[in-house]
Amino acid sequence: MLRIEDLTKSFGPNVAVDAANITVAKPAMIGIIGRSGAGKSTLLRMLNCLTEATSGRIQFEDQEITALKGSDKRRWQSECAMIFQQFNLVPRLDVVSNVLHGTLNQRSTLATMFNLFPTSDIHRAIDILDRLGIAEHGPKRAEALSGGQQQRVAIARALMQDPKIILADEPIASLDPMNAQVVMQSLRSIHEEDGRTVIANLHTLDTARRFCDRVIGMRDGRVVFDGTPEQLTTGAARDIYGADDSFSEEATSTQIETLGRTEANEIVA
Numbered sequence: 523m524l525r526i527e528d529l530t531k532s533f534g535p536n537v538a539v540d541a542a543n544i545t546v547a548k549p550a551m552i553g554i555i556g557r558s559g560a561g562k563s564t565l566l567r568m569l570n571c572l573t574e575a576t577s578g579r580i581q582f583e584d585q586e587i588t589a590l591k592g593s594d595k596r597r598w599q600s601e602c603a604m605i606f607q608q609f610n611l612v613p614r615l616d617v618v619s620n621v622l623h624g625t626l627n628q629r630s631t632l633a634t635m636f637n638l639f640p641t642s643d644i645h646r647a648i649d650i651l652d653r654l655g656i657a658e659h660g661p662k663r664a665e666a667l668s669g670g671q672q673q674r675v676a677i678a679r680a681l682m683q684d685p686k687i688i689l690a691d692e693p694i695a696s697l698d699p700m701n702a703q704v705v706m707q708s709l710r711s712i713h714e715e716d717g718r719t720v721i722a723n724l725h726t727l728d729t730a731r732r733f734c735d736r737v738i739g740m741r742d743g744r745v746v747f748d749g750t751p752e753q754l755t756t757g758a759a760r761d762i763y764g765a766d767d768s769f770s771e772e773a774t775s776t777q778i779e780t781l782g783r784t785e786a787n788e789i790v791a
């Protein structure tokens with residue numbers, strides 16, 4: 523059980539996340555949508571303790587995440603792995619080593635310095651790559667892979683941590699539509715087969731609708747929608763994206779879909 527209560531983050535006078543309340547009672551696949559600046563990344567960063575909350579609480583099972591410090595905080599950070607738009611791999615390092623870096627939190631400094639990984643970890647890394655359909659690329663440098671393949675390496679690295687939650691900040695914003703589908707499908711199967719919660723910030727409504735069981739809409743730091751893809755009507759989408767009221771239902775639907783895509787394109791540019 524993950525419970526986010528009145529979670530707020532302010533940067534000076536700017537309230538990036540404004541008293542967010544979200545409860546995840548059982549493992550779920552959740553998409554967070556909203557315009558640029560709505561607070562999506564800030565929310566994920568607070569979940570992962572990369573950003574400290576200004577007020578409010580995050581509770582996971584019996585732990586208060588917002589109060590964690592030192593080694594407890596690092597342990598939590600490995601229990602809720604983060605995936606980024608730009609993959610954040612070590613480009614010149616081979617794929618298997620990149621995946622093995624997912625175990626860094628659990629290893630001694632000396633072992634890390636000499637790149638010493640237990641054989642069992644190496645086998646596990648290869649199994650995870652195999653599951654994601656990219657085991658044959660294991661020996662290659664990460665930079666030699668396509669964007670979609672690199673994002674799957676990043677997912678493999680996250681899985682090495684055996685996380686309870688996977689947080690993905692715009693995981694497909696840099697990918698072409700076909701690679702985007704493969705990456706979303708990988709995240710979906712990790713949720714379905716392993717029972718892990720996946721929370722992904724997404725820029726397009728259609729992706730959120732297609733791959734997620736639950737969609738959370740943010741606007742100006744506030745959670746303005748929380749429901750199933752079926753409940754995400756054109757009117758609800760308009761509330762989230764703030765589309766012009768003068769548009770007809772049909773026009774607004776197209777406009778909002780386009781808005782989502784345009785924002786994704788702007789981020790890539």
Ligand SMILES: Nc1ncnc2c1ncn2[C@@H]1O[C@H](COP(=O)(O)OP(=O)(O)OP(=O)(O)O)[C@@H](O)[C@H]1O
Nearest residue numbers: 533536537538556557558559560561562563564565
């Ligand atoms: N480190 C920071 N310092 C100051 N302001 C910040 C910082 N990080 C985020 N903000 C501000 O907080 C608000 C929310 O930003 P956030 O990055 O969470 O939005 P987002 O929904 O992820 O947007 P995008 O879709 O563009 O990634 C924005 O107004 C942003 O300028």
Ligand SMILES: [Mg+2]
Nearest residue numbers: 562563564723
């Ligand atoms: Mg963001």
